[in-house]
Structure formats: structure tokens, C-alpha cells
Amino acid sequence: xxxxxxxxxxxxxxxxxxxxDAGFTAPARGVTALFGPSGCGKTTxxxxxxxxxRLADGLCIVAGEVWQDPDGAFLPTHRRPLGYVFQEPxxxxxxxxxxxxxxxxxxxxxxxxxxxxxFDEVVELLGITALLDRSPGxxxxxERQRVAIGRALLSQPKLLLMDEPLSALDRATKDEIxxxxxxxxxxxxxxxxxxxxxxxxxxxxxxxxxLMEKGRVIGxxxxxxxxxxxxxxxxxxxxxxxxxxxxIEAHDDCYGLITIGVRGGxxxxxxxxxxxxxxxxxxxxxxxxxxxxxxxxxxxxxxVLPARIVSMKxxxxxxxxxxxxxxPDGSGARLLSRVTxxxxxxxxxxxxxxxxxxxxxxxxxxxxGELG
Amino acid sequence: MKLTALATAFVAxxxxxxxxxxxxxxxxxxxxxxxxxxxxxxxxxxxTGHEAVLSFGASGAFFTQITHGAPFEVFLSADSExxxxxxxxxxxxxxxxxxxxxxxxxxxxxxxDVTNGEAALKAGNFSKLSIANPVAAPYGTAAVETMKTLGxxxxxxxxxxxxNSIAQAFQFVDTRNAELGFVALSxxxxxxxxxxxxxxxxxxxxxxxxxxxxxxxxxSEASKAFLDFLKGPEARAIIERFGYGLGLGYAAK
Amino acid sequence: xxxxxxxxWVPIKLTIELATITTLALLVVATPLAWWLAxxxxxxxxxxxxxxxxxxxxxxxxxxxxxxxxxxPDGPGGAIASLWGARTLAFTFTGLxxxxxxxxxxxxxxPIRNAFAAVGDRPLEVAATLRASPRRAFWTIAxxxxxxxxxxxxxxxxxxxxxxxxxxxxxxxxxxxxxxxxSTAIFDFxxxxxxxxxxxxxxGMVAFAFAVILSMILIEKRFARARA
Numbered sequence: 001x002x003x004x005x006x007x008x009x010x011x012x013x014x015x016x017x018x019x020x021d022a023g024f025t026a027p028a029r030g031v032t033a034l035f036g037p038s039g040c041g042k043t044t045x046x047x048x049x050x051x052x053x054r055l056a057d058g059l060c061i062v063a064g065e066v067w068q069d070p071d072g073a074f075l076p077t078h079r080r081p082l083g084y085v086f087q088e089p090x091x092x093x094x095x096x097x098x099x100x101x102x103x104x105x106x107x108x109x110x111x112x113x114x115x116x117x118x119f120d121e122v123v124e125l126l127g128i129t130a131l132l133d134r135s136p137g138x139x140x141x142x143e144r145q146r147v148a149i150g151r152a153l154l155s156q157p158k159l160l161l162m163d164e165p166l167s168a169l170d171r172a173t174k175d176e177i178x179x180x181x182x183x184x185x186x187x188x189x190x191x192x193x194x195x196x197x198x199x200x201x202x203x204x205x206x207x208x209x210x211l212m213e214k215g216r217v218i219g220x221x222x223x224x225x226x227x228x229x230x231x232x233x234x235x236x237x238x239x240x241x242x243x244x245x246x247x248i249e250a251h252d253d254c255y256g257l258i259t260i261g262v263r264g265g266x267x268x269x270x271x272x273x274x275x276x277x278x279x280x281x282x283x284x285x286x287x288x289x290x291x292x293x294x295x296x297x298x299x300x301x302x303x304v305l306p307a308r309i310v311s312m313k314x315x316x317x318x319x320x321x322x323x324x325x326x327x328p329d330g331s332g333a334r335l336l337s338r339v340t341x342x343x344x345x346x347x348x349x350x351x352x353x354x355x356x357x358x359x360x361x362x363x364x365x366x367x368x369g370e371l372g
Numbered sequence: 373m374k375l376t377a378l379a380t381a382f383v384a385x386x387x388x389x390x391x392x393x394x395x396x397x398x399x400x401x402x403x404x405x406x407x408x409x410x411x412x413x414x415x416x417x418x419x420t421g422h423e424a425v426l427s428f429g430a431s432g433a434f435f436t437q438i439t440h441g442a443p444f445e446v447f448l449s450a451d452s453e454x455x456x457x458x459x460x461x462x463x464x465x466x467x468x469x470x471x472x473x474x475x476x477x478x479x480x481x482x483x484x485d486v487t488n489g490e491a492a493l494k495a496g497n498f499s500k501l502s503i504a505n506p507v508a509a510p511y512g513t514a515a516v517e518t519m520k521t522l523g524x525x526x527x528x529x530x531x532x533x534x535x536n537s538i539a540q541a542f543q544f545v546d547t548r549n550a551e552l553g554f555v556a557l558s559x560x561x562x563x564x565x566x567x568x569x570x571x572x573x574x575x576x577x578x579x580x581x582x583x584x585x586x587x588x589x590x591x592s593e594a595s596k597a598f599l600d601f602l603k604g605p606e607a608r609a610i611i612e613r614f615g616y617g618l619g620l621g622y623a624a625k
Numbered sequence: 626x627x628x629x630x631x632x633x634w635v636p637i638k639l640t641i642e643l644a645t646i647t648t649l650a651l652l653v654v655a656t657p658l659a660w661w662l663a664x665x666x667x668x669x670x671x672x673x674x675x676x677x678x679x680x681x682x683x684x685x686x687x688x689x690x691x692x693x694x695x696x697x698p699d700g701p702g703g704a705i706a707s708l709w710g711a712r713t714l715a716f717t718f719t720g721l722x723x724x725x726x727x728x729x730x731x732x733x734x735x736p737i738r739n740a741f742a743a744v745g746d747r748p749l750e751v752a753a754t755l756r757a758s759p760r761r762a763f764w765t766i767a768x769x770x771x772x773x774x775x776x777x778x779x780x781x782x783x784x785x786x787x788x789x790x791x792x793x794x795x796x797x798x799x800x801x802x803x804x805x806x807x808s809t810a811i812f813d814f815x816x817x818x819x820x821x822x823x824x825x826x827x828x829g830m831v832a833f834a835f836a837v838i839l840s841m842i843l844i845e846k847r848f849a850r851a852r853a
Contacts, residue, residue, distance in 0.1 A: 052750050077753040078762075084754035090747050094769050103765075104755025155755050432816070500716060505799060507816045533716045533798030536812065540795065543690070549697040549715040550798075 005029075007062050007159065007191060011048045013055035020044055020055070020215040026193065026208055028063050028159075031185050033202045033223075034195045036212035042195045045212070046161050049193065050084050051077035062159050083152030085162040089144035091136035097147050098132045104155030117188065122150045125187065126180055142173035146180065153188070160192045166201065181205060199234075203243045203283060204365055228323050228334035230313035235336055236321055240286040243365075244333050248278045257302075260364075264325065264332010265305040269362040281365040286321055286336035288360040293347055295356055303359035307335065309351055312344075320344050324357055335359070394421035395594030398443055400434040401426050402450035402581060404538060404556055405473065408614040409448065412607045420601065422594040430537065432508065438463055438586060445589025446598055448472060448581070451510045455584040468585035471619030472602050473611050475579030477514045480545055481552035482566035489569025492552070493524045498531065502544035502553030505534040510579045511541070515554035517576040557615035573617075580619070633825060635802055636810035643718070643806060644786040647725040648733075651782045652775065654726065655733040659778075660763070662734070663741035674738075681731040685791020688728060692796050696720050716798035721806070724796050725786045733782040740774020741767060776844055784837040787830065 010023030020041050026032035034042045047053040049060055051067065054074060060067040062082075067075045083104075091100050101119070123129050126146045136144060145165060152160060165181075166174045178201070185192065185205060196202060202209060202223070209226045211219040211234070219232045227234050227242045234240060246260035251273045258271045260280055267282060274280070296304060308330025312322045318341045326332030335357055339349075349355065401409045406428050413424040424446075427434075431450040438444055439461060447464065449455050452471070458464040479489040486492045506512035512534065519525040535541035538556055545553035545566075560568060583602060589595030601607055608618055629637075662674055680688055693715055696702030702714035702723070714720035744767050752762035768775075790808035797804035799813070807826050814823035 050754060052753070077750075078756050078758050082754060084751070086747070086751065088747075090751050092748060092751070092766060092770075103752070104757070106756075151755065499712060500798075502798075505813070505816075507813050533800060536794050536799070536809075543693060543795075544715070544798070547693050547697045547715075548699060549693060549713045551712070 005063070007032075007049075007193070008059065009045065009049050009061075010059040011045060011055050012057040015044065018044075018215060022212060022215060022217045023059070024210045024217050024220045026191065026210070026220075028191045029189055030207040031192045031194050031205045032208040032210060033206035034193060034210050034212065035197070035199070035202055038197060040212045041215040042212055043163055046084075046163050046193065046195055049159075050082060050161055051075065051080055052084075065158075081156065081158040083155055083157035083160045085145075085149050085152050085160070085165045087164045087168050089136075089141070089148040089168075091139075091144055091147055091151075093136055095136075096132070097128065097134050097136065097139070100136065100147060101132075101151050101154050103151060106156060117153050117156055119154060122153050125183055126150045140173070141169050142176055145169060145173075145177065149180075149184070153184075153190075157190065160190050162192060163195045164197070165194075166196070166198075178204060199237075199239070199241075203241075203281070224334060228336055230311050230321065230323055235286075235323065236313060236315050240321060240336050240338070241283050242286075242334055242336055243281055243283050246280055246282055248274050248276050248280055250276065258364075260362075262326065262333045264307075264327030267305075267359060267362050268302045269364055271364050283363040283365065284335055284359055285361070285363075286338040289324075289335055289337035290358045290360070291322070291324075291337055291339060291343075291347070291349065291355045292358065293349075293353075293355060296358065299358070301358045301360055303357075303362065305357050305359070307332075307355055307357045309349060309353045309355060310334070311351055312349075314341070318342070322349070324355070326357070328354065330354075394423070395592060395597075396423045396425060397445050397589060397592055397594035397598050398425050399427070399446040399448060399598065400438070400442075400444040401428050401448045402431045402434075403428050404450055404475070404558055405448060405581065407561065408473075408558070408610050408616070411610050412602065415606055415610070416598060416601045419606075420597055422597050424594070424598050443588060445586055445592050445595040446583065447586055448583045448602075450475070450581055452580040452582045455582040458584055458586065462587070464584040464586050465590055468599060469582055470584075470599075470603065471580045472583040473581040474617030474619060475511060475514075475581055476557035476573075476615060476617055477511060477518060477571040477576060477579065478555055478557045478560060479552060479569040479571060480555050480560060480566055481568075482545065482548055483551040485567050486552055486569045487567045489571065490522060492569070493519065493522060493528065496524070496527060496531075498551035500533050500544075500550040501528055501531050502533050502535060502541045502550035504538040504541040504554070505536050508536055509538050509541075511538045511554065511556055514571075514576040514579055518554070518571050521575045561614050578617075581616070582619075629825075632801075632810070633822060636805055636807045636826070637829070639718075639802070639805065640787055640807040643721055643725060644783045646722055647729060647786045648779050648783045650722065650726055651729060651733045652779055655730060655737055655778065655782075656768075656775065659734050659737035660741055660767070662738045677734050678731040680728045685728070685789075686795065689724070689792045689795020692724050692727065692792065696723065696796060715796045716800060716804060718803055720796055721793060721804055724792045725789055728789055728792045729782045729785040732785045733778040736774045736777040736781065737771065738774075740771035740777075743774075744770045773844055773847065777841060780837055780841055780844070784834065787833065 005028045007026045007028055012021045022041060022045050034045065036042055044053060048055055048058055057070050058068045059070055066073055067080055126149060128146050128150060131139060131143055166177060182205065194205060206223055208221065209223050210217055211226060211232055219226050219229060223243055226232060229235060244262045246262040249259045249261040249266055251258040253273050256270055257268050258274055259266050259268045260282055305326055306328045307324040307326050310323045310325045310330060312320055314320050320339055320341055322337045322339060324335045324337055326335065337357060409426055413426055417423055431454050434447060435454045438447060438458060447455060447458060455464065455469055459466050459469060479486050484492060484498055503515040504512035506516050516525065519528055533544060533550055535544055541553050542555045542559050544550040545555060557570065583599060585595060585599055612618060662670060694700050696714040698712050703712060706712060706714050714723065748766050748770060749762050752766045793806055794809055797809065799805050799809050807830060811823050811826045
């Protein structure tokens, strides 16, 4: 990828008792999730990208613009065209919502050749029109966070950084805001680096994922690849799953099903009718995928797909997770399957073996609209 | 053997009798008299065995404390009003009042030559003249009287700065913030810097520093002994050496 | 003030002038100092804080003594005064202002420092991510959020200057119309047993002190409510 289309970041240093040595390259569009357990350094990395934290050994180049390099160049935070949404909304208590929103907006009109994020557009996108003249103290947690997001957007950033923006909110509020974030991602062509420790948020929002653990990056790449890589902790987690991008091929209104085509096969799931050709994201949990050597007879499981075992990894003494590639030649999308060691041995399964994957349940993400 | 034992016992008896007779007296001393008082007290102990416990401070403050029951037995004031007021108020023994020292006013400067003080005052070649606040200290009143007698008070009044005590008036001159000022001669004891002019006594009313026995010490042998010692020749020598004039014995009533 | 003799209202006027000028000067000096104390990570920061607080602990006589030397011909004050032909800054209103600034400084720095510290890092980080330069962040975010602390500092500084006695006594010279302020005037009235005049001034000061304390309590409450 050319320099103009990427975000390159690498930071190395010691903070107290914590040692950081993390670097990654993300595309300059779409959502890149920074994912990992608490304390692994995600927030530190984001703060370094923003310039809020300064490590001597740091590199940060955003769409060709050098924000920091190890030779000493360092652009202070207020000169970086970024937006930052913190975990707690952090609105300025002495300013109204409107004045909070406009705080970072450019004074004068910049040249209109650059696509501008307009005030009305943001307010409408985030549903905060009714709140404009209120004072931050009178808003709910969810409302405050939406204003905080709007405020970051109205500073006309070239990169949006979000540090667990939904973590401080309760379940209901999270569900209320997620669609706004999805709309944000779909409507604005703005790269977003999004920290979360919730795989559900990753699956709904992210295209790329950077996995971190103990101050190091242990994997980075497209979501599907990272989820099905047995070397990474995602695949061996108890609730391991893969998220696949598919296209709606057919809908059966009589039985209330839709069929989604992915690379190497099709999956059917109960869902309201949707237009053929629409893109949808689906999620398949490893524990819902069982294996047979021969084509099974009639069964209540709708989805039985030929596949090939690509690799395997023991999860503990008695369970194994297998990585499958769909299609008889094993060239399609990856799925995970969790089986007992007993079954593995009894069925004489091995890497390269041809199997049939029985997918008991397929979860559909709500209508996403256009991808990327 | 028996004789030595008897002698030892006799000496011990005498010493203990003397110790039993040695008393303690609590004396309130005007701050300006600190050094001479310390010397006098040391000599007093040597000669009589009595101990004088001295407290130093402002006469006004002492007077207030005494009228509110402070346990002083002897009062050495910086002026003559307060001991008189103590007698009038019934806090002191009337016929114990006497002038123990007479304060001498001095014009002192570390900047201007005041050897001929009268000429220096009349010439007025300075911007600030320091005196003690006349309201609070007799030296201040004396300074004002001196200037009035010399006929320079009106001309010099705009240049006057007041220290709230004679010690402060001294400080103003010592730090050269005021070019010159009226201080007590006793304050210049041991000071060699600058020039001075002892103001002739005829130019200002005498600054009598009176002492009195307080009612609390009326029956204290040590207290009476101290006042007697103060009138004696050894004490008077010390007083003179420190730059005070000598009192006339008993103050006129 | 109508009806009051000059020996009463001139000290009052001088006192108010002194307290006002001192307070304004202190706000200008103490605010950047308090900002630095609140935000700096320098190892010797608390040493500076201790030095600033010294006047709170030192007896006024000690403070006044050193001020007398500093203001006089042997110190920087004399050098400054020579610019306009005078020998010393002692016995001048300017000297009193300097003395009051130093003696009231800790009472102004402390509340402002606390207020800046309470603002914390987060609002300023947010401001930086919104293109605000450190200067703009200070004026538009930190200062407004810390304003109750500045108000408290101003009130305390004013009140402390009004009540300041020891230091003023040491460097003022008690000159009527120039350096005889309320505190020294009361002292004089007491010494000459003019109780009526002493009561008028002293009673006024008590009423003033009460108003100060009451307003401080109310400011504190409003501050607490705003941050909730």
C-alpha cells in the first residue's frame, strides 16, 4: 500500500513497570480495532498516536504526514488533525452542548476542496439536535458520549481515535449507540482506530484488527484472518467465532430464511426478507460447528458444507479447535470447529482431511448497508 | 575525728540555712533595660544568693498583665506613668517607687554627620527622620519635645517616620532606611558605627524609668532585696556604664 | 465617607487602596505560579511551594525585618527607589504594596493551585485533541474551570492584607495619609486609650471579616455544586 493510504505506528519504551514494544500498519480507511485484555497497552498506544504521551522511540506517520519519528520529530497534539473520543465523555462542564461541539471547529472557512464534516450532518447523524442548548450536566451518559463523538468529528479530523467509547455505558445505552457508530463508519470516509475489549463490538464495527498482549502486537490483519488463526488467542477462546462478509443470494419468504453466499459455500439462517445482492456480515461460533467424515443423512441442521481441515490446535487436555476452509478443495472462507479429542481420534481427523461441517446456528449482524 | 564530723555538720547546717533563706523573685523588666538587668541580676545572685528571674518586654504589655494578676513581684518600667498607675490602682506598694534609671535621648545617624545635632536638624538635609511612636514610647515624646524646643518640629514633621517602639525606631536608622533618628543611648552600647549627638537634657522632659514593688511581692525578702540592690553602688555603676543617667533615689511623689 | 473625621476615614481609604492593589497584583503574579505548581513535575517544585508559604508561618517581625533590609538602601528596594531619586522603598505606599504582596502571597497561591489541580489533566488533553494550543486551553478551559479558586484566592488575599499589622508596622513608619492604615491606626487609638475611635475601626474590621468568611463559604458551596 502506498504511504498515503496507511497509518503507520510503532512505539517502544518503558512506563513504570510496563514495557511497550508495539507497532502496526493500518489502512487509512475503515475501522481498525485495537483489541486485547486489560492492561495490555492499547490505551498507551492510542495516546502515543495522539501525542498525548511521548515516548522517545516512537514512529507515527498518518497518510504520508509525519507526526513523530525516532529522530526527534514530534508534532504536538494540538497540531495533529485528529479526533479523540475518551472512555468517559469529558465534556467541558462550563460550555453548552453547542459550544462543546464547536470548540475544535476551525474558525474561518478552510478551502472547500477538502470534504468537510458539516455541523448539521453530525448533529443529525448522532441524534443530538434536541440537546444543543443544554448544559452537559443535564445529559445522560449515552447522550454525553454522543456529543463527545460529535465534538471530535467537528474538528475535521483526518483520523478518529476512540478509546473504549462504549465501556463506561450500560448495556441498553451501548445498544443505542452502536448503530450510530456503524452509520458513522459507513457514511464518513474517515479512518478510525477503535479500542475495545469486547469482541462483539469488534465484530460489528471492525474491518481490521490489531491484537495486543502484554505490550506487544501479536497479530494484525483483516478480521476474518485473525479470528481463524490458531496461533492467536481469538481462535482458542471459549467463545471463539469467525465473522464472514457475505452477499445475500436468496430469500425464502415461506419459511422465513435467507441464504448468504460466502467464499466456498452458502449458509442459511432465519431472517426477515432482504434484497438479493445486499452485503451482510455473519458470525459462526466454533462451538456450533460439528464435523463428520461422510455426508450426513437428513438432519434438522440446515447448513452442511463440504470443507477441508486446514490446521488444528489443542485448547486443553481434551478439546481441540480445528480450522476449516470451506469448499471441497478447501479454498473458501475459514470456519472454526471445536471438537473433543475423543472425536478427533475416533474419526481419525487430521490436517488436510476432507470433512463436512455442520453449522448449527448462524448469527446475522443487523443490516449494515454498504461495506467500507 | 569527732571534731571534723562536728565541723562538717556545722558547715552543712549553715549552708542549708543560707539556702533556705535564698529566695526567688520574679521581675518584669522593660525591654530597653535587658542587658544591664542581666548583669545586675547575676551580681545580685553572687552577692546575696537570691535569684532574680527576669522577663523582658514592653512596659505597656506588662502593665496590662500585672493588672490582670500576672505573678510578677517587681516591675522595672520604661517610663514613670505605669508604675504610678500601678500604685494608684492598688497593685503596687506606694513607698517602694523610685527612679532606677534615666533614659538618655540620642540623635544617631549612619549616613549624615550629626555630631552637631542641632545644626544637622536645622539644616534638614535628609528625607526621613525616625522616632519612636510618641503615643507608645516616652522616647518618642522626648524626641518630639526636643524638636519643638529647637523650633524645627514643623519643618521636619513631613519627614518623620514612626517605629512602634524605640527598638523599631533604632532598626529604621540601623538599616539606613531613615538617614537619622532619635534613639536611646543604651541602644548604642557597643555600637561604633555612625555619628551621634547626645541631646542636652534641657531640651526634653527627663525620661524617668521607675521601678516599684508589686503587691504580690510585698512579703518577699528576695524582691525587696533586689530593689535595694538596684539602688546600691554596684548596680548604679552598671546602669551608668550602659548609658543611662542615675535616678535621684526615690521619685518625688 | 461623610461625617467621619479624617483620622478615621483616611486609614480606611488607604487600607482599601492597599488591599485592592495588592490583590490585583497578586492575581497576576500568583496565577502563573499556581499553574506551574499544580502542573509541574520538577523535583524541586515542593521546595518552591514551601518558600512561597513561608510568610504564613514566619512571625511578622521576622518577615518585616528582612523586608526592611530588602527595601532599604542596602537592598534591591533602594536600587529601585534611586530610579526616581529616593533612598528607600520603606515608608512608601509602594513599599507597603510589596510587603503585602509577599505576606499575602501564600493565601492567594494556595487556593488557585488547588483549583488548577482539581481541573486535572483530562480537560486539557481534550482541548489539545480539539486543536487548542496550550495557551488557548489555559484561557478558555483551565482558567474558567478554576475561577472559583481564583475568587477564593482574591477574597483571602484582600482580607489578609486588610488585617495585616505586623509587617506594615515594620516597614510603614505609620505616616498619616501614606502608610497609616487601619491596623496601625487602631493600635494608636488603643495606646492613647481613645476607645471610641478604636471601636469604630475595629468594629468595622470585624464586620468586614465576617462578610469575607461568609462569602468564602458560599463560593465554596457553589464550586462544589458546579463540579457535581
